[in-house]
Amino acid sequence: MLLVSGSSKQYAVTGDYSKPEVVGNDSDVWTVTGKSGNTIKVTFGGVGCANKGSLVDGASHKWWVYDMADKVAAKLSGSQTVKADTYPVTLHIAEYQA
DSSP: OEEOOOSSSEEEEEOOTTSOSEEOSSOEEEEEEOTTSOEEEEEEEESSSOOOOEEEOTTSOEEEEEETTOEEEEEESSSOOOOSSOOOOOOEEEEEOO
16 A cells, blocks of 8 residues: 655556556556566555546656545456466656646
């Protein structure tokens, strides 16, 4: 789970924007390859909260906006079998000011 702090009221988050497979209304989905070569599909979302909107940056990456006190977690995208491995998950976080 990710907890962010800072002087702004909001922050923006996106997944591994080098290779999103699905970009939806609430987050994106991408494949993570484990150190032993196994793969899982992951997404992210608010924990007990919803995003406050989204934006697209100059490089066409979609970001989702959350209030500074909101928590975000990376999670599996749908039902899948997860083999034992180490899966490095990337989330990009940026301070956001409307």
